[in-house]
Amino acid sequence: MSRAAHGSPLGRAPLVLLVPAGAAVLLLLVPLVSLLVVTPWARLPELVASREVLEALRLTGVASLATVVLCLLVGTPLAWVLARVEFRGRSLVRALVTVPLVLPPVVAGVALVAALGRSGVVGAPLRDLTGLVVPYTTPAVVVAHTFVAMPFFVLSVEGALRASGERYDAVAASLGASRWTTFRRVTLPLAMPGVVAGGVLAWARSLGEFGATVTFAGNYPGVTQTMPSLIYQTLQNDRETAQTISIVLLGVSILVLALLRNRWLDRAPTGPGA
Amino acid sequence: MSGGLHARLHVPGRLDAELDADPGSVVAVIGPNGAGKTTLLTALAGVVAAEGHVEVDGRSWTDPVVGVRERRVGWVVQGQALFPHLSARDNVAFGLRARGVRRAEAADRAQAWLDRLGVGELADRRPTRLSGGQAQRVTIARALVTEPRLLLLDEPFSGLDVGVAAALRIELARHLASYDGVTLMVTHDALDALTLADRVVVLEDGRVAQQGTPGDVAARPRTDHVARLVGLNVLRDDAGGFTAFRPQDVVVSPTEPDGSARLRWAGRVAGLTPHGDAVRVQVDTRAGAGVDLLADVTPAASAQLGLSPGAEVWVSVKATATRTYGGPGAH
Numbered sequence: 001m002s003r004a005a006h007g008s009p010l011g012r013a014p015l016v017l018l019v020p021a022g023a024a025v026l027l028l029l030v031p032l033v034s035l036l037v038v039t040p041w042a043r044l045p046e047l048v049a050s051r052e053v054l055e056a057l058r059l060t061g062v063a064s065l066a067t068v069v070l071c072l073l074v075g076t077p078l079a080w081v082l083a084r085v086e087f088r089g090r091s092l093v094r095a096l097v098t099v100p101l102v103l104p105p106v107v108a109g110v111a112l113v114a115a116l117g118r119s120g121v122v123g124a125p126l127r128d129l130t131g132l133v134v135p136y137t138t139p140a141v142v143v144a145h146t147f148v149a150m151p152f153f154v155l156s157v158e159g160a161l162r163a164s165g166e167r168y169d170a171v172a173a174s175l176g177a178s179r180w181t182t183f184r185r186v187t188l189p190l191a192m193p194g195v196v197a198g199g200v201l202a203w204a205r206s207l208g209e210f211g212a213t214v215t216f217a218g219n220y221p222g223v224t225q226t227m228p229s230l231i232y233q234t235l236q237n238d239r240e241t242a243q244t245i246s247i248v249l250l251g252v253s254i255l256v257l258a259l260l261r262n263r264w265l266d267r268a269p270t271g272p273g274a
Numbered sequence: 275m276s277g278g279l280h281a282r283l284h285v286p287g288r289l290d291a292e293l294d295a296d297p298g299s300v301v302a303v304i305g306p307n308g309a310g311k312t313t314l315l316t317a318l319a320g321v322v323a324a325e326g327h328v329e330v331d332g333r334s335w336t337d338p339v340v341g342v343r344e345r346r347v348g349w350v351v352q353g354q355a356l357f358p359h360l361s362a363r364d365n366v367a368f369g370l371r372a373r374g375v376r377r378a379e380a381a382d383r384a385q386a387w388l389d390r391l392g393v394g395e396l397a398d399r400r401p402t403r404l405s406g407g408q409a410q411r412v413t414i415a416r417a418l419v420t421e422p423r424l425l426l427l428d429e430p431f432s433g434l435d436v437g438v439a440a441a442l443r444i445e446l447a448r449h450l451a452s453y454d455g456v457t458l459m460v461t462h463d464a465l466d467a468l469t470l471a472d473r474v475v476v477l478e479d480g481r482v483a484q485q486g487t488p489g490d491v492a493a494r495p496r497t498d499h500v501a502r503l504v505g506l507n508v509l510r511d512d513a514g515g516f517t518a519f520r521p522q523d524v525v526v527s528p529t530e531p532d533g534s535a536r537l538r539w540a541g542r543v544a545g546l547t548p549h550g551d552a553v554r555v556q557v558d559t560r561a562g563a564g565v566d567l568l569a570d571v572t573p574a575a576s577a578q579l580g581l582s583p584g585a586e587v588w589v590s591v592k593a594t595a596t597r598t599y600g601g602p603g604a605h
Contacts, residue, residue, distance in 0.1 A: 167355055170321045173342040174349040175369030175420060185368070189359045 032250070039247050040240055047244045055222045056230040057248070059138065063226060064206035067145040071153040071202045076195065079157035080183065084166065094158075101151045108147055109215025116143065116216075140217035141224050145209050149202035156201060160194020161187065197260070204256045207249070277331050279424060279456040281318060284325040289313045289480040295473065297331070300450050300457040302471035302488065304464075306499045310480040311460040312352065315426045318458065319349045330423050330456070343372075345424070348417030352428040352460075354409050356401040362388060362412045363397035369420040387415040391445070407438035414446065418453070425450075427459040431466065443469060464503045468492060476500055494518065494599045498565065507567050507591075516600045523595035524569035526555060528579060531590045538590035539563045543583050546576070555581060557589050 047053060082094055100108060116123040116134040126132055134140050168190060172182040188195070210228035217224040219233060227249050235242035279295040289310040295301050303311050317324035320335070320342040328335040335345055356365050366384035371377065388394045391411040393404075401409055410430060417425060430446065431439040447470050450457055461467055467474050467488050474491040476484040476499070484496040495501040496516060501508035507524065509517045517537075525531065531538055541559035544566060548554070552570040559567050569589055571579070579587070 167351060168357060170316075170319075170342070171349065171351060171355050172357075172368070172372070174319050174321070174345070174347055175372055175416070176343050177368070177372035178343065181372055186357055190357075192359075 035243060035246060035250065038240075039243050043240075044244055044247065047241060048248060052221060052230065053227075053245055053248070056225050056227045056245075059141070059222070059224070060207060060226040060228075063138070063141045063145055064203050066142045067149050067206040068153075068199050068203050070142065070146045071150055072195070072199065075150055075153040075198070075202075076157055076188070079154045079161060080187070082154070083158045083161035084169070084187075097154050098151050100148050105148055105209065105211030105213075106215050109144060109212040112140075112144055112147060112212065112216040116140070135216055136218045136220065136224060138217075138223055141213055141226065144212040144216045145206040148209055148212055149205040152201035152205050153198040156198030157191060157194045160191040160197075163194075164190040200256060200260055204253065207252060207256070279458075280327075280329040282326040283314065283317045283328065285310075285313055285317055285322060285480075286325075287480075289317060289324070291475075291477065291480065291482050293475060293482070295456045295458070297456060298454045299472045300459060300470055302467035302474045303458055303460045303477060304462070304467055304474060304500065304503065305477035305483070305497075309477040309499075311477055312428055313480070314477065315349070315428055315458060315460060318424060319347045319426055320345050321349075346420070346422050348420065348422035348425045350410075350413050350417050350425075350427045350430055352432065354401065354406070354413070354433075356404075356409055356413055356416070358401050361398050361400055362393065362404065365401070365412055366416045366419050369416065373420065383419060384415070387419045388412065390449075391415045405438075406434050407442055410434060410442060411445075414449070418449070423455045425453065425455055425457040427457065429460055429462065431461070431463065446470065464492065494597070496600060505568065507565075509563055509565065514600060515598055517596050517598045519591050519596040521549075521554060521568040521570040522552075524567065524589050524591050526557070526569050526571055526575070526579060526581070527588050527590070530588050533590075536590045536592055537596065538588055539567065540586070540588055541567070543581055543585045543587060545583060546581060553581075557587060559589065 078097070082090065082097070103111075113120060113135060115121050116126075118124070118127060118133060118135065123134060126134070134143065164187070168186050169182055172186045173179075177185070208228055209226070210232060213224065213226060214229055214232070219225050219229045221230075225233070227245065231242050231245050231249070234245060277297040278299070279293065281293045282291075283293075284290050291310065291314060293301070293314075303314060305311055313322060316322040318328060320340065327337060330346075334340075356362075357368065360368065363381060363384045366387055367375075367377075367380040370380035370383060375383070385394060385397055388397050388411075391414060393408050393411045393415070396404060396408055396412075401412070404412065414427075414430070417427075431443060434442065443466065450470065459466065459470065471488055474484075474486060474488050475482055476491065476497055478497050478499065484491055484500070491500060492504045494516065495504060495506055495508050495518065498508065501518070506518050506520060511517065530540070539557075539559040539562035541557040541562065543555060544558040545556040546553055547556075549570060551572075553573055553576045555569045555571055555576070557567050557569060559565070567589055571581070579585075581587070
């Protein structure tokens with residue numbers, strides 16, 4: 001860092017850039033360090049072992065894994081269609097996929113209620129026909145998580161599919177492979193780094209999901225209460241406990257970052273001639 | 275209906291070509307970049323949609339349309355396109371497996387082809403652990419193992435070291451000699467066309483500009499591209515005839531040469547490059563001859579004449595050293 005700032009052959013890095021950069025680092029760093037400072041570490045084991053936290057942890061784990069599986073099952077085919085099939089409205093579908101990225105999660109939750117709620121557009125006939133009710137159940141948590149996590153997965157996989165290109169697909173076809181065989185034996189294996197990265201991203205997004213989940217699935221311990229919901233609820237009356245539970249989630253997030261490091265962070269763009 | 279290949283292909287804006295080849299023949303497809311060479315191959319493979327008809331071994335591939343999968347082509351695309359996640363053996367076995375051959379048999383037949391191409395001991399390696407020449411051998415094995423009726427080679431030696439390419443060229447010639455299907459080979463190298471092919475097809479702007487035996491095309495080029503490729507000066511006259519002469523026969527002089535039996539042009543030196551023992555002088559005579567002409571002079575003569583880019587010179591050639599062909603009634 002200091003060598004880059006002072007020893008560059010292009011001259012010193014200007015203060016007008018260094019100062020705001022430092023401010024950005026502080027903004028990211030101070031809250032995390034503060035959380036570590038105020039955490040009552042002595043109570044951590046006892047709190048983590050409490051029934052409430054264990055149930056929330058279990059539910060978070062189940063929901064995030066189910067989210068990744070659901071993304072794999074429907075997101076991979078969608079990414080393939082977007083990358084390989086030309087059809088009218090493809091750019092529209094791609095735009096639709098990215099909507100949850102910018103949509104406030106609460107709005108996503110409200111939209112899910114409108115669709116799948118007891119008297120929702122799909123929810124009402126579904127209840128009349130099958131007796132199934134989605135909202136305020138664990139499946140509702142998974143649906144909400146998948147809704148917000150899907151863009152991360154699809155965009156990552158589509159990028160990988162585009163990068164590997166259609167050349168290999170064409171070669172496989174000339175060797176007699178059907179499109180399905182080609183997908184299974186060539187396209188998907190070549191896109192596997194993107195699938196893994198997309199899965200980890202979707203998993204991380206699911207881990208921290210709060211707004212859409214609370215709105216659509218509620219906050220019932222053991223059924224729909226995930227870690228973020230529990231933290232938010234605890235914060236209302238017991239800040240210290242909330243901070244302690246947050247440490248657990250922070251630990252998991254850092255673990256995800258470590259998993260992603262090799263795949264993403266090492267690919268930081270390098271300068272010309274580097 | 276006879277065997278071999280009969281094709282008439284039209285890809286709007288890119289290709290409009292007719293092509294015939296006997297069974298067992300090797301056709302070199304040459305032409306400048308963007309002439310439609312790769313388009314021709316992909317259209318024959320069925321990867322690119324094309325109008326027209328294709329017939330191979332008396333069977334139509336276009337009426338009704340036969341898909342890429344059923345076309346029985348061996349397609350070696352330009353650059354390395356081995357599946358990077360499969361071993362050399364699995365790459366070669368891929369086509370057999372896709373066509374329903376059992377795993378063990380496919381592996382045996384793949385191994386046999388790898389052995390034939392001299393890379394049998396590398397069968398378990400992934401493509402990233404193969405050299406360019408080894409990878410190209412595996413690619414050719416992968417194309418041939420399914421016993422295609424049409425073999426399409428898109429610049430099979432490009433990107434290889436000179437020595438590796440030479441060895442592979444000799445080996446490929448041996449395999450092609452025993453191959454009874456039709457081979458189409460896109461190449462940028464005159465040597466490939468001269469050593470491997472029975473016929474040469476010259477594409478320009480998506481059309482067949484010339485075709486014939488390699489010797490004929492090399493001796494009587496009808497396109498600037500082939501003229502450059504074989505190192506001949508070729509002039510086109512208004513009647514559609516051609517005059518060709520070798521750079522060795524061209525004389526460079528500082529003033530207008532004497533002698534009536536000489537063709538002569540005034541020009542300006544555009545470039546000098548070493549060419550064997552001689553210096554190859556590129557003379558811009560576009561005002562007179564319509565093209566740049568090449569002349570080979572000795573280094574001593576080059577120094578004596580003070581040749582340097584921009585210098586004004588005369589180039590001339592004895593009429594007896596030229597060959598004329600084409601033109602009205604000479605087709």
